[in-house]
Amino acid sequence: MNYIESVGQYFMMLGDLFKKMTKGSVLRRLIIQELNDLMTKSLGIVVFISFFIGAVVSIQMALNLSNPIIPKSLIGYAARQSIILEFAPTFIAIIMAGKVGSFITSSIGTMRVTEQIDALEVMGINSLNYLVFPKIIAMLFFPFLIAISMFVGIVGAYLAAVFGGFLSSENFLLGMQQDFIPFQVAYAFIKTIVFAFILATVPSFHGYYMKGGALEVGRASTTSFVWTSVIIIVSNYVITQLLLS
Amino acid sequence: MVKVENLHKSFDDTAVLKGITTSFEPGKTSLIIGQSGSGKTVFLKCLLGLFEPTEGDIYFDDKTYNDFTKDEKSKLRKNMGMVFQGGALFDSMTVFENVMFPLRMFTKMTASEMKNRVSNVLDRVNLHDADDKYPSEISGGMQKRVSIARAIVNKPKFLFCDEPNSGLDPNTATVIDQLIQEITRENNITTVINTHDMNSVFEIGEKIVYLQDGLIAWEGNKDIIHDTDNEDLTNFVYSSNLFKKVRVAQQKGY
Numbered sequence: 315m316n317y318i319e320s321v322g323q324y325f326m327m328l329g330d331l332f333k334k335m336t337k338g339s340v341l342r343r344l345i346i347q348e349l350n351d352l353m354t355k356s357l358g359i360v361v362f363i364s365f366f367i368g369a370v371v372s373i374q375m376a377l378n379l380s381n382p383i384i385p386k387s388l389i390g391y392a393a394r395q396s397i398i399l400e401f402a403p404t405f406i407a408i409i410m411a412g413k414v415g416s417f418i419t420s421s422i423g424t425m426r427v428t429e430q431i432d433a434l435e436v437m438g439i440n441s442l443n444y445l446v447f448p449k450i451i452a453m454l455f456f457p458f459l460i461a462i463s464m465f466v467g468i469v470g471a472y473l474a475a476v477f478g479g480f481l482s483s484e485n486f487l488l489g490m491q492q493d494f495i496p497f498q499v500a501y502a503f504i505k506t507i508v509f510a511f512i513l514a515t516v517p518s519f520h521g522y523y524m525k526g527g528a529l530e531v532g533r534a535s536t537t538s539f540v541w542t543s544v545i546i547i548v549s550n551y552v553i554t555q556l557l558l559s
Numbered sequence: 560m561v562k563v564e565n566l567h568k569s570f571d572d573t574a575v576l577k578g579i580t581t582s583f584e585p586g587k588t589s590l591i592i593g594q595s596g597s598g599k600t601v602f603l604k605c606l607l608g609l610f611e612p613t614e615g616d617i618y619f620d621d622k623t624y625n626d627f628t629k630d631e632k633s634k635l636r637k638n639m640g641m642v643f644q645g646g647a648l649f650d651s652m653t654v655f656e657n658v659m660f661p662l663r664m665f666t667k668m669t670a671s672e673m674k675n676r677v678s679n680v681l682d683r684v685n686l687h688d689a690d691d692k693y694p695s696e697i698s699g700g701m702q703k704r705v706s707i708a709r710a711i712v713n714k715p716k717f718l719f720c721d722e723p724n725s726g727l728d729p730n731t732a733t734v735i736d737q738l739i740q741e742i743t744r745e746n747n748i749t750t751v752i753n754t755h756d757m758n759s760v761f762e763i764g765e766k767i768v769y770l771q772d773g774l775i776a777w778e779g780n781k782d783i784i785h786d787t788d789n790e791d792l793t794n795f796v797y798s799s800n801l802f803k804k805v806r807v808a809q810q811k812g813y
Protein backbone atom coordinates (compact mmCIF):
# COMPACT_ATOMS: atom_id res chain seq x y z
CA MET A 315 0.00 0.00 0.00
CA ASN A 316 1.35 3.45 -0.77
CA TYR A 317 1.99 6.08 1.88
CA ILE A 318 -0.74 8.50 0.86
CA GLU A 319 -3.31 5.73 1.08
CA SER A 320 -2.01 4.78 4.53
CA VAL A 321 -2.23 8.35 5.75
CA GLY A 322 -5.82 8.52 4.50
CA GLN A 323 -6.63 5.22 6.19
CA TYR A 324 -5.05 6.46 9.43
CA PHE A 325 -7.29 9.53 9.53
CA MET A 326 -10.33 7.46 8.65
CA MET A 327 -9.43 5.21 11.54
CA LEU A 328 -9.35 8.24 13.84
CA GLY A 329 -12.85 9.11 12.64
CA ASP A 330 -14.28 5.62 13.14
CA LEU A 331 -12.60 5.23 16.46
CA PHE A 332 -15.00 7.55 18.26
CA LYS A 333 -18.18 6.07 16.79
CA LYS A 334 -20.43 3.63 18.65
CA MET A 335 -18.84 3.84 22.09
CA THR A 336 -18.32 0.67 24.07
CA LYS A 337 -20.57 0.10 27.08
CA GLY A 338 -19.38 2.20 30.02
CA SER A 339 -18.83 -0.53 32.56
CA VAL A 340 -16.77 -2.55 30.08
CA LEU A 341 -14.84 0.51 28.97
CA ARG A 342 -13.86 1.34 32.53
CA ARG A 343 -12.26 -2.08 32.99
CA LEU A 344 -10.41 -1.74 29.69
CA ILE A 345 -9.02 1.67 30.64
CA ILE A 346 -7.77 0.38 33.98
CA GLN A 347 -6.14 -2.55 32.20
CA GLU A 348 -4.45 -0.22 29.71
CA LEU A 349 -3.29 2.14 32.44
CA ASN A 350 -1.56 -0.79 34.01
CA ASP A 351 -0.09 -2.15 30.77
CA LEU A 352 0.97 1.14 29.24
CA MET A 353 1.73 3.43 32.18
CA THR A 354 2.46 1.54 35.38
CA LYS A 355 4.59 -1.04 33.65
CA SER A 356 6.65 1.71 31.99
CA LEU A 357 7.40 3.53 35.21
CA GLY A 358 10.50 1.49 36.03
CA ILE A 359 12.29 1.96 32.76
CA VAL A 360 11.36 5.64 32.60
CA VAL A 361 12.78 6.30 36.06
CA PHE A 362 15.89 4.28 35.29
CA ILE A 363 16.64 5.97 31.99
CA SER A 364 15.78 9.47 33.22
CA PHE A 365 18.09 9.21 36.19
CA PHE A 366 21.11 8.19 34.17
CA ILE A 367 20.45 10.53 31.28
CA GLY A 368 20.17 13.38 33.77
CA ALA A 369 23.44 12.33 35.38
CA VAL A 370 25.27 12.05 32.07
CA VAL A 371 23.96 15.39 30.84
CA SER A 372 25.33 17.20 33.86
CA ILE A 373 28.69 15.39 33.77
CA GLN A 374 29.05 16.27 30.09
CA MET A 375 28.21 19.89 30.84
CA ALA A 376 30.70 19.98 33.73
CA LEU A 377 33.50 18.43 31.69
CA ASN A 378 32.98 20.78 28.79
CA LEU A 379 32.84 23.90 30.99
CA SER A 380 36.51 24.50 31.51
CA ASN A 381 36.46 28.25 30.93
CA PRO A 382 36.72 29.93 34.37
CA ILE A 383 34.78 33.00 33.21
CA ILE A 384 31.60 31.00 32.87
CA PRO A 385 29.93 30.45 36.25
CA LYS A 386 29.66 26.84 37.40
CA SER A 387 25.97 27.29 38.10
CA LEU A 388 25.47 27.08 34.36
CA ILE A 389 25.67 23.29 34.79
CA GLY A 390 22.43 23.34 36.75
CA TYR A 391 20.81 25.68 34.29
CA ALA A 392 21.81 23.66 31.24
CA ALA A 393 20.80 20.36 32.82
CA ARG A 394 17.36 21.74 33.67
CA GLN A 395 16.84 23.16 30.19
CA SER A 396 17.90 20.09 28.28
CA ILE A 397 16.01 17.69 30.51
CA ILE A 398 12.75 19.64 30.57
CA LEU A 399 12.79 20.70 26.95
CA GLU A 400 14.03 17.58 25.18
CA PHE A 401 15.31 14.65 27.16
CA ALA A 402 12.21 14.01 29.23
CA PRO A 403 9.50 14.64 26.63
CA THR A 404 11.14 13.57 23.38
CA PHE A 405 13.71 11.00 24.40
CA ILE A 406 11.29 9.19 26.69
CA ALA A 407 8.64 9.29 23.95
CA ILE A 408 11.04 7.46 21.63
CA ILE A 409 11.75 4.91 24.33
CA MET A 410 8.01 4.48 24.74
CA ALA A 411 7.64 4.01 20.97
CA GLY A 412 9.83 0.96 21.46
CA LYS A 413 8.25 -0.32 24.63
CA VAL A 414 4.58 0.65 24.55
CA GLY A 415 4.38 0.99 20.77
CA SER A 416 5.57 -2.48 19.94
CA PHE A 417 3.40 -3.88 22.72
CA ILE A 418 0.34 -2.21 21.22
CA THR A 419 1.14 -3.29 17.66
CA SER A 420 1.85 -6.87 18.56
CA SER A 421 -1.15 -7.26 20.84
CA ILE A 422 -3.61 -5.75 18.35
CA GLY A 423 -1.86 -7.52 15.46
CA THR A 424 -2.16 -10.86 17.21
CA MET A 425 -5.85 -10.18 17.74
CA ARG A 426 -6.15 -9.48 14.03
CA VAL A 427 -4.44 -12.64 12.82
CA THR A 428 -6.23 -14.88 15.31
CA GLU A 429 -9.61 -13.41 14.28
CA GLN A 430 -10.28 -11.94 17.73
CA ILE A 431 -11.06 -8.63 16.02
CA ASP A 432 -13.53 -10.40 13.73
CA ALA A 433 -15.08 -11.96 16.83
CA LEU A 434 -15.64 -8.49 18.28
CA GLU A 435 -17.11 -7.22 15.01
CA VAL A 436 -19.46 -10.20 14.72
CA MET A 437 -20.85 -9.36 18.13
CA GLY A 438 -21.58 -5.87 16.82
CA ILE A 439 -18.82 -4.16 18.76
CA ASN A 440 -16.87 -1.33 17.17
CA SER A 441 -13.51 -3.04 17.53
CA LEU A 442 -11.58 0.17 16.88
CA ASN A 443 -13.33 1.91 19.72
CA TYR A 444 -13.01 -1.13 21.96
CA LEU A 445 -9.28 -1.54 21.31
CA VAL A 446 -7.88 1.91 20.64
CA PHE A 447 -10.03 4.34 22.62
CA PRO A 448 -8.98 2.96 26.05
CA LYS A 449 -5.36 3.28 24.97
CA ILE A 450 -5.82 6.93 24.09
CA ILE A 451 -7.43 7.59 27.47
CA ALA A 452 -4.66 5.72 29.28
CA MET A 453 -2.03 7.67 27.38
CA LEU A 454 -3.56 10.91 28.66
CA PHE A 455 -1.62 10.03 31.80
CA PHE A 456 1.61 10.17 29.83
CA PRO A 457 2.32 13.76 31.00
CA PHE A 458 2.48 12.45 34.58
CA LEU A 459 5.08 9.96 33.50
CA ILE A 460 7.04 12.74 31.81
CA ALA A 461 6.75 14.93 34.91
CA ILE A 462 8.28 12.08 36.90
CA SER A 463 10.96 11.72 34.25
CA MET A 464 11.80 15.44 34.50
CA PHE A 465 12.02 15.28 38.26
CA VAL A 466 14.13 12.14 38.35
CA GLY A 467 16.34 13.44 35.54
CA ILE A 468 17.09 16.61 37.43
CA VAL A 469 17.75 14.65 40.61
CA GLY A 470 20.19 12.50 38.63
CA ALA A 471 21.87 15.61 37.24
CA TYR A 472 22.13 17.11 40.71
CA LEU A 473 23.59 14.01 42.31
CA ALA A 474 26.10 13.43 39.53
CA ALA A 475 27.24 17.05 39.56
CA VAL A 476 27.42 17.55 43.30
CA PHE A 477 28.75 14.14 44.32
CA GLY A 478 31.02 14.07 41.31
CA GLY A 479 32.65 17.16 42.86
CA PHE A 480 31.97 19.43 39.90
CA LEU A 481 30.18 22.16 41.84
CA SER A 482 28.51 22.88 45.14
CA SER A 483 24.91 22.05 45.88
CA GLU A 484 24.07 25.77 46.29
CA ASN A 485 25.59 26.58 42.95
CA PHE A 486 23.64 23.85 41.18
CA LEU A 487 20.36 24.95 42.74
CA LEU A 488 21.12 28.54 41.86
CA GLY A 489 21.65 27.59 38.24
CA MET A 490 18.53 25.46 38.25
CA GLN A 491 16.38 28.43 39.19
CA GLN A 492 18.03 30.84 36.82
CA ASP A 493 15.96 32.44 34.02
CA PHE A 494 13.04 30.11 34.54
CA ILE A 495 10.40 30.58 31.85
CA PRO A 496 7.13 28.86 32.77
CA PHE A 497 5.98 28.73 29.15
CA GLN A 498 8.80 26.34 28.37
CA VAL A 499 7.27 23.84 30.75
CA ALA A 500 3.90 24.38 29.06
CA TYR A 501 5.63 23.78 25.72
CA ALA A 502 7.09 20.54 27.03
CA PHE A 503 3.70 19.30 28.16
CA ILE A 504 1.96 20.33 24.97
CA LYS A 505 4.51 18.19 23.14
CA THR A 506 3.91 15.39 25.56
CA ILE A 507 0.17 15.35 24.88
CA VAL A 508 0.77 15.22 21.13
CA PHE A 509 3.32 12.43 21.54
CA ALA A 510 0.91 10.52 23.76
CA PHE A 511 -1.73 10.61 21.05
CA ILE A 512 0.82 9.46 18.45
CA LEU A 513 2.01 6.69 20.77
CA ALA A 514 -1.51 5.39 21.23
CA THR A 515 -2.77 5.63 17.66
CA VAL A 516 0.13 4.98 15.26
CA PRO A 517 1.08 1.57 16.72
CA SER A 518 -2.62 0.69 16.92
CA PHE A 519 -2.96 1.52 13.24
CA HIS A 520 -0.08 -0.79 12.35
CA GLY A 521 -1.54 -3.63 14.37
CA TYR A 522 -5.15 -3.17 13.35
CA TYR A 523 -4.63 -3.14 9.59
CA MET A 524 -1.94 -5.78 9.38
CA LYS A 525 -2.35 -8.86 7.24
CA GLY A 526 -0.76 -12.28 7.48
CA GLY A 527 0.36 -14.43 10.38
CA ALA A 528 2.64 -14.54 13.40
CA LEU A 529 5.72 -13.61 11.37
CA GLU A 530 4.04 -10.49 10.06
CA VAL A 531 3.10 -9.48 13.61
CA GLY A 532 6.80 -9.21 14.41
CA ARG A 533 7.47 -7.31 11.24
CA ALA A 534 4.56 -4.96 11.89
CA SER A 535 5.98 -4.15 15.35
CA THR A 536 9.30 -3.13 13.83
CA THR A 537 7.67 -1.02 11.13
CA SER A 538 5.45 0.52 13.73
CA PHE A 539 8.44 1.48 15.90
CA VAL A 540 10.17 3.14 12.97
CA TRP A 541 7.10 5.11 11.93
CA THR A 542 6.11 6.11 15.44
CA SER A 543 9.63 7.45 16.09
CA VAL A 544 9.77 9.28 12.78
CA ILE A 545 6.38 10.89 13.36
CA ILE A 546 7.36 11.90 16.90
CA ILE A 547 10.62 13.47 15.70
CA VAL A 548 8.93 15.36 12.90
CA SER A 549 6.10 16.63 15.08
CA ASN A 550 8.67 17.63 17.69
CA TYR A 551 10.26 19.83 15.06
CA VAL A 552 6.95 21.30 13.95
CA ILE A 553 5.74 22.02 17.49
CA THR A 554 9.04 23.60 18.46
CA GLN A 555 8.98 25.77 15.37
CA LEU A 556 5.41 26.85 16.09
CA LEU A 557 5.67 27.43 19.83
CA LEU A 558 9.20 28.60 20.53
CA SER A 559 10.43 30.54 17.55
CA MET B 560 -34.03 -19.31 8.35
CA VAL B 561 -31.24 -17.85 6.24
CA LYS B 562 -31.69 -17.35 2.52
CA VAL B 563 -28.93 -16.42 0.12
CA GLU B 564 -29.76 -15.05 -3.31
CA ASN B 565 -27.27 -14.68 -6.13
CA LEU B 566 -24.41 -13.83 -3.78
CA HIS B 567 -21.28 -12.48 -5.44
CA LYS B 568 -18.08 -11.48 -3.68
CA SER B 569 -14.92 -10.18 -5.35
CA PHE B 570 -11.71 -8.80 -3.96
CA ASP B 571 -10.30 -6.19 -6.30
CA ASP B 572 -10.44 -8.12 -9.56
CA THR B 573 -10.64 -11.69 -8.35
CA ALA B 574 -14.12 -13.13 -8.00
CA VAL B 575 -14.33 -15.58 -5.11
CA LEU B 576 -18.10 -16.14 -5.01
CA LYS B 577 -19.90 -15.97 -8.35
CA GLY B 578 -23.60 -16.23 -7.65
CA ILE B 579 -24.65 -18.44 -4.77
CA THR B 580 -28.32 -19.18 -4.14
CA THR B 581 -29.38 -21.45 -1.31
CA SER B 582 -31.13 -21.50 2.05
CA PHE B 583 -30.59 -22.89 5.53
CA GLU B 584 -33.34 -24.02 7.86
CA PRO B 585 -33.69 -23.72 11.62
CA GLY B 586 -33.02 -26.80 13.72
CA LYS B 587 -30.78 -28.23 11.02
CA THR B 588 -27.03 -28.43 10.70
CA SER B 589 -26.03 -27.37 7.20
CA LEU B 590 -22.53 -27.94 5.88
CA ILE B 591 -20.53 -25.97 3.35
CA ILE B 592 -17.85 -28.16 1.89
CA GLY B 593 -15.15 -27.58 -0.70
CA GLN B 594 -11.43 -27.56 -1.28
CA SER B 595 -9.21 -25.21 0.65
CA GLY B 596 -9.44 -21.81 -0.99
CA SER B 597 -12.85 -22.49 -2.52
CA GLY B 598 -14.36 -19.57 -0.65
CA LYS B 599 -16.01 -21.20 2.36
CA THR B 600 -14.68 -18.67 4.85
CA VAL B 601 -15.51 -15.78 2.55
CA PHE B 602 -19.06 -17.13 2.22
CA LEU B 603 -19.46 -17.37 5.98
CA LYS B 604 -18.05 -13.90 6.52
CA CYS B 605 -20.57 -12.56 4.03
CA LEU B 606 -23.37 -14.20 6.02
CA LEU B 607 -21.95 -12.65 9.17
CA GLY B 608 -21.78 -9.23 7.61
CA LEU B 609 -18.01 -9.03 8.03
CA PHE B 610 -17.72 -8.77 4.24
CA GLU B 611 -20.12 -6.74 2.18
CA PRO B 612 -21.36 -8.75 -0.81
CA THR B 613 -20.40 -7.35 -4.19
CA GLU B 614 -23.85 -8.36 -5.42
CA GLY B 615 -26.84 -10.31 -4.19
CA ASP B 616 -28.92 -10.50 -1.02
CA ILE B 617 -28.84 -12.38 2.24
CA TYR B 618 -32.13 -12.79 4.10
CA PHE B 619 -32.50 -13.47 7.79
CA ASP B 620 -36.08 -14.53 8.45
CA ASP B 621 -37.14 -12.83 5.22
CA LYS B 622 -35.38 -9.51 5.67
CA THR B 623 -32.08 -8.52 4.10
CA TYR B 624 -29.33 -6.55 5.76
CA ASN B 625 -30.39 -3.56 3.69
CA ASP B 626 -33.95 -3.67 5.06
CA PHE B 627 -32.78 -3.55 8.65
CA THR B 628 -32.69 -0.36 10.62
CA LYS B 629 -29.64 0.30 12.75
CA ASP B 630 -31.38 -1.04 15.85
CA GLU B 631 -32.56 -4.16 14.06
CA LYS B 632 -29.06 -4.72 12.78
CA SER B 633 -27.55 -4.71 16.23
CA LYS B 634 -30.41 -6.94 17.40
CA LEU B 635 -29.57 -9.34 14.57
CA ARG B 636 -25.92 -9.29 15.65
CA LYS B 637 -26.94 -10.37 19.11
CA ASN B 638 -28.82 -13.24 17.52
CA MET B 639 -25.71 -14.52 15.78
CA GLY B 640 -23.05 -16.77 17.20
CA MET B 641 -19.79 -17.55 15.49
CA VAL B 642 -17.20 -20.22 16.12
CA PHE B 643 -13.98 -19.15 14.41
CA GLN B 644 -11.50 -21.51 12.84
CA GLY B 645 -8.85 -20.91 15.48
CA GLY B 646 -11.33 -20.30 18.26
CA ALA B 647 -10.61 -16.56 18.37
CA LEU B 648 -10.84 -16.56 22.15
CA PHE B 649 -9.72 -13.37 23.84
CA ASP B 650 -6.22 -14.10 25.16
CA SER B 651 -6.47 -11.53 27.89
CA MET B 652 -9.54 -13.14 29.46
CA THR B 653 -10.06 -16.39 31.31
CA VAL B 654 -12.33 -19.10 29.96
CA PHE B 655 -15.15 -17.92 32.20
CA GLU B 656 -14.71 -14.27 31.21
CA ASN B 657 -14.61 -15.21 27.54
CA VAL B 658 -17.97 -16.93 27.76
CA MET B 659 -19.42 -14.16 29.92
CA PHE B 660 -18.24 -11.45 27.53
CA PRO B 661 -21.33 -11.30 25.27
CA LEU B 662 -23.58 -11.21 28.32
CA ARG B 663 -21.63 -8.42 29.93
CA MET B 664 -21.61 -6.52 26.68
CA PHE B 665 -25.21 -6.86 25.61
CA THR B 666 -27.48 -7.82 28.47
CA LYS B 667 -28.63 -6.14 31.63
CA MET B 668 -28.22 -9.35 33.62
CA THR B 669 -26.96 -9.12 37.16
CA ALA B 670 -23.59 -10.60 38.03
CA SER B 671 -25.12 -13.71 39.58
CA GLU B 672 -27.49 -14.26 36.64
CA MET B 673 -24.53 -14.07 34.29
CA LYS B 674 -22.50 -16.46 36.39
CA ASN B 675 -25.36 -18.97 36.42
CA ARG B 676 -25.83 -18.80 32.70
CA VAL B 677 -22.12 -19.17 31.99
CA SER B 678 -21.79 -22.15 34.33
CA ASN B 679 -24.75 -23.83 32.65
CA VAL B 680 -23.35 -23.29 29.18
CA LEU B 681 -19.90 -24.51 30.18
CA ASP B 682 -21.59 -27.59 31.60
CA ARG B 683 -23.50 -28.03 28.35
CA VAL B 684 -20.27 -28.16 26.35
CA ASN B 685 -18.77 -30.51 28.93
CA LEU B 686 -16.07 -28.20 30.05
CA HIS B 687 -15.24 -28.50 33.70
CA ASP B 688 -12.52 -27.13 35.96
CA ALA B 689 -11.19 -24.72 33.37
CA ASP B 690 -13.05 -21.56 34.43
CA ASP B 691 -10.01 -19.65 35.58
CA LYS B 692 -7.59 -20.85 32.94
CA TYR B 693 -6.46 -18.64 30.07
CA PRO B 694 -6.95 -19.82 26.46
CA SER B 695 -3.23 -20.47 26.09
CA GLU B 696 -3.38 -22.92 28.99
CA ILE B 697 -5.99 -25.30 27.56
CA SER B 698 -5.98 -27.81 24.68
CA GLY B 699 -7.30 -27.16 21.19
CA GLY B 700 -10.39 -29.26 21.82
CA MET B 701 -11.15 -27.34 24.99
CA GLN B 702 -10.64 -24.04 23.16
CA LYS B 703 -13.25 -25.14 20.62
CA ARG B 704 -15.67 -25.93 23.44
CA VAL B 705 -15.12 -22.52 24.97
CA SER B 706 -15.61 -20.95 21.59
CA ILE B 707 -18.89 -22.83 21.13
CA ALA B 708 -19.97 -21.86 24.64
CA ARG B 709 -19.25 -18.20 23.90
CA ALA B 710 -21.16 -18.42 20.62
CA ILE B 711 -24.31 -19.87 22.21
CA VAL B 712 -24.31 -18.17 25.61
CA ASN B 713 -26.59 -15.38 24.46
CA LYS B 714 -29.04 -17.89 22.88
CA PRO B 715 -28.49 -17.03 19.20
CA LYS B 716 -30.93 -17.90 16.41
CA PHE B 717 -28.10 -18.29 13.94
CA LEU B 718 -24.87 -20.16 14.53
CA PHE B 719 -21.93 -20.14 12.12
CA CYS B 720 -18.86 -22.33 12.52
CA ASP B 721 -15.70 -22.12 10.44
CA GLU B 722 -14.00 -25.53 10.37
CA PRO B 723 -14.90 -26.25 14.00
CA ASN B 724 -12.90 -29.46 14.06
CA SER B 725 -9.79 -28.52 12.14
CA GLY B 726 -6.71 -29.33 14.17
CA LEU B 727 -8.56 -31.80 16.39
CA ASP B 728 -8.05 -35.53 16.63
CA PRO B 729 -10.85 -37.58 14.98
CA ASN B 730 -12.47 -38.52 18.29
CA THR B 731 -12.65 -35.00 19.62
CA ALA B 732 -13.77 -33.79 16.20
CA THR B 733 -16.74 -36.16 16.23
CA VAL B 734 -17.67 -35.10 19.76
CA ILE B 735 -17.57 -31.43 18.77
CA ASP B 736 -19.67 -32.12 15.65
CA GLN B 737 -22.28 -33.95 17.67
CA LEU B 738 -22.30 -31.24 20.30
CA ILE B 739 -23.05 -28.61 17.69
CA GLN B 740 -25.78 -30.73 16.17
CA GLU B 741 -27.42 -31.39 19.52
CA ILE B 742 -27.37 -27.75 20.49
CA THR B 743 -28.80 -26.85 17.09
CA ARG B 744 -31.73 -29.22 17.60
CA GLU B 745 -32.35 -28.34 21.23
CA ASN B 746 -32.60 -24.63 20.53
CA ASN B 747 -33.91 -24.71 16.97
CA ILE B 748 -30.92 -22.73 15.74
CA THR B 749 -30.08 -22.22 12.07
CA THR B 750 -26.56 -23.60 11.94
CA VAL B 751 -24.09 -23.36 9.06
CA ILE B 752 -20.74 -25.13 9.29
CA ASN B 753 -17.73 -24.89 6.98
CA THR B 754 -15.77 -28.07 6.80
CA HIS B 755 -13.60 -30.27 4.68
CA ASP B 756 -13.81 -33.11 7.15
CA MET B 757 -15.51 -36.16 5.62
CA ASN B 758 -16.43 -37.55 9.00
CA SER B 759 -18.55 -34.47 9.60
CA VAL B 760 -20.13 -34.85 6.20
CA PHE B 761 -21.34 -38.37 6.84
CA GLU B 762 -22.09 -37.71 10.49
CA ILE B 763 -24.09 -34.51 10.63
CA GLY B 764 -24.70 -33.38 7.04
CA GLU B 765 -28.43 -32.70 7.14
CA LYS B 766 -27.86 -30.31 4.30
CA ILE B 767 -24.68 -30.17 2.29
CA VAL B 768 -23.58 -27.48 -0.14
CA TYR B 769 -20.50 -28.20 -2.26
CA LEU B 770 -18.64 -25.08 -3.37
CA GLN B 771 -16.47 -25.18 -6.44
CA ASP B 772 -15.05 -22.29 -8.47
CA GLY B 773 -17.25 -19.84 -6.61
CA LEU B 774 -20.47 -21.65 -7.42
CA ILE B 775 -22.60 -24.35 -5.86
CA ALA B 776 -21.64 -27.49 -7.77
CA TRP B 777 -23.84 -29.82 -5.77
CA GLU B 778 -26.47 -29.59 -3.06
CA GLY B 779 -28.01 -32.40 -1.02
CA ASN B 780 -27.54 -34.32 2.22
CA LYS B 781 -25.42 -37.08 3.69
CA ASP B 782 -27.77 -39.82 2.51
CA ILE B 783 -27.51 -39.01 -1.17
CA ILE B 784 -23.94 -37.72 -1.38
CA HIS B 785 -22.79 -41.28 -2.30
CA ASP B 786 -24.84 -41.15 -5.43
CA THR B 787 -23.52 -37.92 -6.85
CA ASP B 788 -22.39 -37.92 -10.45
CA ASN B 789 -20.24 -34.81 -9.91
CA GLU B 790 -16.77 -36.20 -10.43
CA ASP B 791 -14.91 -33.56 -8.42
CA LEU B 792 -17.23 -34.04 -5.50
CA THR B 793 -16.75 -37.79 -5.70
CA ASN B 794 -12.99 -37.30 -5.67
CA PHE B 795 -13.33 -34.87 -2.82
CA VAL B 796 -15.51 -37.18 -0.76
CA TYR B 797 -13.54 -40.32 -1.53
CA SER B 798 -10.17 -38.68 -1.32
CA SER B 799 -9.10 -41.00 1.44
CA ASN B 800 -8.11 -44.46 0.38
CA LEU B 801 -10.27 -46.17 2.92
CA PHE B 802 -13.40 -44.51 1.56
CA LYS B 803 -12.36 -45.39 -1.98
CA LYS B 804 -12.10 -49.05 -1.06
CA VAL B 805 -15.48 -48.91 0.63
CA ARG B 806 -16.96 -47.36 -2.49
CA VAL B 807 -15.43 -49.89 -4.82
CA ALA B 808 -16.73 -52.61 -2.58
CA GLN B 809 -20.19 -51.06 -2.63
CA GLN B 810 -20.18 -50.80 -6.40
CA LYS B 811 -19.21 -54.41 -6.73
CA GLY B 812 -22.19 -55.21 -4.58
CA TYR B 813 -20.43 -56.67 -1.58
Ligand SMILES: Nc1ncnc2c1ncn2[C@@H]1O[C@H](COP(=O)(O)OP(=O)(O)O)[C@@H](O)[C@H]1O
Pocket residue numbers: 570575593594595596597598599600601602
Ligand atom coordinates in the same frame (compact mmCIF):
# COMPACT_ATOMS: atom_id res chain seq x y z
N1 LIG C 1 -9.70 -10.40 2.73
C1 LIG C 1 -9.38 -10.97 1.56
N2 LIG C 1 -8.84 -10.22 0.58
C2 LIG C 1 -8.51 -10.77 -0.62
N3 LIG C 1 -8.70 -12.06 -0.94
C3 LIG C 1 -9.23 -12.86 -0.01
C4 LIG C 1 -9.61 -12.36 1.28
N4 LIG C 1 -10.13 -13.39 2.00
C5 LIG C 1 -10.06 -14.47 1.19
N5 LIG C 1 -9.55 -14.17 -0.02
C6 LIG C 1 -9.36 -15.11 -1.13
O1 LIG C 1 -10.55 -15.81 -1.34
C7 LIG C 1 -10.29 -17.16 -1.68
C8 LIG C 1 -11.11 -18.09 -0.79
O2 LIG C 1 -10.59 -18.05 0.53
P1 LIG C 1 -11.30 -18.76 1.74
O3 LIG C 1 -12.74 -18.37 1.77
O4 LIG C 1 -10.50 -18.44 2.94
O5 LIG C 1 -11.16 -20.30 1.40
P2 LIG C 1 -11.57 -21.56 2.28
O6 LIG C 1 -12.58 -22.28 1.47
O7 LIG C 1 -10.34 -22.35 2.44
O8 LIG C 1 -12.11 -21.04 3.57
C9 LIG C 1 -8.79 -17.37 -1.54
O9 LIG C 1 -8.23 -17.39 -2.81
C10 LIG C 1 -8.32 -16.14 -0.79
O10 LIG C 1 -7.04 -15.77 -1.22
Ligand SMILES: [Mg+2]
Pocket residue numbers: 599600721722
Ligand atom coordinates in the same frame (compact mmCIF):
# COMPACT_ATOMS: atom_id res chain seq x y z
MG1 LIG D 1 -11.39 -21.24 5.52
